[in-house]
Amino acid sequence: MTPAAAVPAGHGPGRAPAAAPAELLRRLRTRHAVDPVTHVERVPARAGTPASWPEWVPEELRAALGRRGVVAPWRHQAEAAELAYAGRHVVVATGTASGKSLAYQLPALATLLADPRATVLYLAPTKALAADQLRAVAGLELDGVRPACHDGDTPRAERDWIRQHSRFVLTNPDMLHHGILPGHAHWSGFLRRLAYVIVDECHTYRGVFGSHVAHVLRRLRRQCAKYGRTPGGPTFVLASATSGDPATAAGRLTGLPVTAVTEDASPRGGVTFALWEPPLLPAEPTTSAGPSSVPPPSSAPSAVSSSTSAPASSSTSAPASSSTSVPASSSVSVPASPSALPPGGADLTQVRRSALRETADLLADTVAAGVRTLAFVRSRKGAEVVATAARRALDEAVPGLGGRVAAYRAGYLREERRELERALLHGDLLGLASTNALELGVDLVGLDAVLICGWPGTRASLWQQAGRAGRSGDEALAVLVARDDPLDTYLVHHPEALFGRPVEATVLDPANPYVLAPQLACAAAEAPLTPPDLELFGEGAKEAVDELVAAGALRQRPTGWYWRHRERPEVDLRGEGGAPVCVVEASTGRLLGTVDGGSAHFLIHPGAVYLHQGVSYVVDQLDLADGCALVHAEEPDWSTHARDVTSLSVVSVRSYVDAGPVGLFLGEVDVTSQVVSYQRRRIASGEVIDTRPLDLPARELRTVAVWFTLSPQSLALAGVEPADVPGALHAAEHAAIGLLPLMATCDRWDIGGLSTALHPDTEAPTVFVYDGHPGGAGFAERAYRTAAEWLRATRDAIAECGCEAGCPSCVQSPKCGNGNNPLSKPDAVRVLDVVLANLPSDRPPQQPGPADAPDARLEGGR
Numbered sequence: 001m002t003p004a005a006a007v008p009a010g011h012g013p014g015r016a017p018a019a020a021p022a023e024l025l026r027r028l029r030t031r032h033a034v035d036p037v038t039h040v041e042r043v044p045a046r047a048g049t050p051a052s053w054p055e056w057v058p059e060e061l062r063a064a065l066g067r068r069g070v071v072a073p074w075r076h077q078a079e080a081a082e083l084a085y086a087g088r089h090v091v092v093a094t095g096t097a098s099g100k101s102l103a104y105q106l107p108a109l110a111t112l113l114a115d116p117r118a119t120v121l122y123l124a125p126t127k128a129l130a131a132d133q134l135r136a137v138a139g140l141e142l143d144g145v146r147p148a149c150h151d152g153d154t155p156r157a158e159r160d161w162i163r164q165h166s167r168f169v170l171t172n173p174d175m176l177h178h179g180i181l182p183g184h185a186h187w188s189g190f191l192r193r194l195a196y197v198i199v200d201e202c203h204t205y206r207g208v209f210g211s212h213v214a215h216v217l218r219r220l221r222r223q224c225a226k227y228g229r230t231p232g233g234p235t236f237v238l239a240s241a242t243s244g245d246p247a248t249a250a251g252r253l254t255g256l257p258v259t260a261v262t263e264d265a266s267p268r269g270g271v272t273f274a275l276w277e278p279p280l281l282p283a284e285p286t287t288s289a290g291p292s293s294v295p296p297p298s299s300a301p302s303a304v305s306s307s308t309s310a311p312a313s314s315s316t317s318a319p320a321s322s323s324t325s326v327p328a329s330s331s332v333s334v335p336a337s338p339s340a341l342p343p344g345g346a347d348l349t350q351v352r353r354s355a356l357r358e359t360a361d362l363l364a365d366t367v368a369a370g371v372r373t374l375a376f377v378r379s380r381k382g383a384e385v386v387a388t389a390a391r392r393a394l395d396e397a398v399p400g401l402g403g404r405v406a407a408y409r410a411g412y413l414r415e416e417r418r419e420l421e422r423a424l425l426h427g428d429l430l431g432l433a434s435t436n437a438l439e440l441g442v443d444l445v446g447l448d449a450v451l452i453c454g455w456p457g458t459r460a461s462l463w464q465q466a467g468r469a470g471r472s473g474d475e476a477l478a479v480l481v482a483r484d485d486p487l488d489t490y491l492v493h494h495p496e497a498l499f500g501r502p503v504e505a506t507v508l509d510p511a512n513p514y515v516l517a518p519q520l521a522c523a524a525a526e527a528p529l530t531p532p533d534l535e536l537f538g539e540g541a542k543e544a545v546d547e548l549v550a551a552g553a554l555r556q557r558p559t560g561w562y563w564r565h566r567e568r569p570e571v572d573l574r575g576e577g578g579a580p581v582c583v584v585e586a587s588t589g590r591l592l593g594t595v596d597g598g599s600a601h602f603l604i605h606p607g608a609v610y611l612h613q614g615v616s617y618v619v620d621q622l623d624l625a626d627g628c629a630l631v632h633a634e635e636p637d638w639s640t641h642a643r644d645v646t647s648l649s650v651v652s653v654r655s656y657v658d659a660g661p662v663g664l665f666l667g668e669v670d671v672t673s674q675v676v677s678y679q680r681r682r683i684a685s686g687e688v689i690d691t692r693p694l695d696l697p698a699r700e701l702r703t704v705a706v707w708f709t710l711s712p713q714s715l716a717l718a719g720v721e722p723a724d725v726p727g728a729l730h731a732a733e734h735a736a737i738g739l740l741p742l743m744a745t746c747d748r749w750d751i752g753g754l755s756t757a758l759h760p761d762t763e764a765p766t767v768f769v770y771d772g773h774p775g776g777a778g779f780a781e782r783a784y785r786t787a788a789e790w791l792r793a794t795r796d797a798i799a800e801c802g803c804e805a806g807c808p809s810c811v812q813s814p815k816c817g818n819g820n821n822p823l824s825k826p827d828a829v830r831v832l833d834v835v836l837a838n839l840p841s842d843r844p845p846q847q848p849g850p851a852d853a854p855d856a857r858l859e860g861g862r
């Protein structure tokens with residue numbers, strides 16, 4: 001645990017000069033016998049390509065921007081601005097800090113200055129971002145623009161003024177949904193003159209939430225068409241993080257044809273980016289003492305092996321919350337020394353040295369070398385483990401040096417956090433372990449090194465974190481340390497997936513009937529629906545309206561469909577179906593947050609450890625009838641992991657590919673799952689303490705799944721023995737779930753799976769992967785459309801893993817409902833080889849409807 005890098009001689013309280021990144025990396029990678037670096041990417045400094053001001057930008061605006069230091073736009077900004085000004089809907093999808101805001105500010109503000117009546121609506125996913133943007137626009141001090149935030153915190157008196165006088169209104173989708181659209185009559189003047197709708201950070205509108213927002217935007221377009229002066233309605237300008245196929249995602253979000261601008265022409269500092277895979281620990285000789293890390297087989301029927309359905313993120317927060325609900329550290333172990341590893345049974349698989357331990361060592365090394373370093377860790381507990389271990393290692397080397405490393409917690413007050421940031425910027429502090437880039441102040445940039453412990457989920461997050469490194473003119477170091485996880489493993493061995501063109505796309509599914517029906521009810525409550533409206537809301541709208549009529553929510557009249565009730569429909573954009581369950585601190589009665597009904601069984605069952613804003617609670621009681629869980633603050637040194645039993649039946653087939661012995665399908669399924677028990681595992685070691693039974697009712701989920709089938713003959717030909725088929729399919733299913741986030745911005749907690757050697761509805765060996773959200777969220781559909789690419793990556797991730805019989809880096813899953821049993825790694829590769837050999841490599845056709853399903857038995861699987 002002594003830092004490998006030498007402590008600089010005469011190391012004083014000041015900051016030692018940082019070594020050049022390449023030299024620093026050379027020293028770091030000598031730490032292990034096997035070189036842990038799988039790839040080094042030199043991200044060169046980029047000079048930036050400026051463009052001239054579009055001629056329509058008035059002098060007043062140029063001068064105002066000039067006072068802010070903007071002398072000319074970068075080329076991508078000018079290009080997007082020109083398109084928008086010409087009335088084309090446009091999405092600008094470029095890197096963090098590439099200045100996307102200028103791309104929409106130029107056309108929007110130029111129009112406001114040229115036309116004293118025009119208005120602009122700006123949407124941000126969070127109030128904080130809207131407030132930042134307000135400061136930026138207000139700071140330009142342009143006459144007559146009168147920008148203003150209109151959100152839940154805006155006092156009522158101010159709202160009237162904003163409606164009547166502001167020409168640049170900043171709000172969020174929730175406020176648009178709950179406030180502005182239902183009150184459209186009051187906003188008619190604003191909507192009549194609406195020239196631009198700006199959708200900032202539009203990649204955050206994904207999954208079920210994104211599908212809701214898509215319809216809120218359609219409702220907005222409907223009201224604009226009703227009041228508006230221009231037949232085409234306002235021009236949409238969207239800003240997105242880099243992602244695969246941003247034009248398609250933006251088109252789905254708005255329902256409009258959108259042009260994408262993706263060539264980033266802004267300048268950036270050079271970064272040496274290393275991909276780091278902690279070494280496999282030597283396989284432990286079997287010492288039967290100590291608890292087994294292999295959990296007992298579950299009570300599920302052995303022919304059907306399942307992963308749990310998805311505990312989705314809690315309804316109150318953004319995607320990142322899924323890592324708080326289930327500690328990201330759950331799949332890694334932090335042995336104090338190799339001998340402290342859970343010994344397990346004779347068949348126990350190898351594990352890699354934990355990413356947390358590895359990051360702690362790297363942090364100690366860089367700090368010892370006098371390099372100001374920020375380490376990103378996914379969980380708060382993990383951040384503390386990293387900081388503590390690094391401090392200890394440094395103190396062993398040079399007593400007192402450990403004091404220059406700290407952990408940065410969400411629980412800290414804002415001032416305390418800013419103080420830590422200041423200390424790091426000035427070099428009083430040399431190392432900081434933090435959970436999330438977004439919590440950090442915007443000024444904390446220009447560090448010498450950034451360590452990223454585990455794939456942060458998306459490229460956008462990766463670059464947000466790496467972007468904290470590097471000052472102008474100075475080279476910086478970034479290191480991505482892989483966790484024991486199939487996706488992390490794949491990425492450190494496939495740098496082209498990180499540094500090449502992004503393949504992960506923002507997906508949403510506006511046709512989800514669980515989203516469409518309530519949104520149509522909202523629309524009808526705002527104004528009766530007419531046949532042209534149904535076209536606006538797209539596929540499935542007519543069916544949804546008919547069902548609303550049958551359910552008594554709408555009344556059909558010759559002029560359209562009318563909302564029948566006095567009250568408006570209650571629709572939560574972030575809701576998941578099923579009433580949210582409140583999490584209440586028993587001793588104080590304080591409401592900590594809500595968890596959507598679909599996730600409650602997984603996240604807040606009795607005994608569950610529940611994390612809320614970095615603070616740990618233990619659930620005393622879950623009252624499903626009252627929709628309430630009682631908890632108390634407690635920080636045990638274990639995490640909890642719910643286990644479930646799942647069955648699945650096929651309802652209908654939407655689309656399929658007949659590939660001889662292999663079939664690929666997309667369709668609706670009913671998933672029945674019951675959380676039956678939970679494991680307690682030590683946070684530090686991952687060791688299973690015990691498994692405790694739970695008494696919770698079974699739940700039904702109708703959702704969308706992708707599945708593939710193989711003929712038993714093709715499996716036999718490939719050398720998969722009948723007895724090994726369940727383990728082969730199960731292993732393939734786990735890895736496929738782990739790799740799907742490569743294709744779509746989801747995480748494995750959004751998806752569930754099930755594999756079986758014989759499924760009654762397909763009558764064949766089958767692997768199902770399904771959306772863990774009622775009605776689907778677009779993930780399974782994206783998997784179907786990119787099946788060849790997705791399963792190729794899955795196959796490679798398994799085949800290239802250095803372990804012998806399967807490990808968490810390839811085929812084991814931290815959320816397996818069956819305790820990762822059975823699993824056969826080599827046979828999983830054979831299974832996927834059969835699939836890939838038969839599957840056409842081009843993308844499947846769009847829509848052979850259900851009527852063309854290859855086999856009638858797939859219908860009505862119930």
Ligand SMILES: [Zn+2]
Pocket residue numbers: 801802803804806807808809810811
């Ligand atoms: Zn492995």
Ligand SMILES: [Zn+2]
Pocket residue numbers: 305306307730734813815816817818819820821
């Ligand atoms: Zn499983």
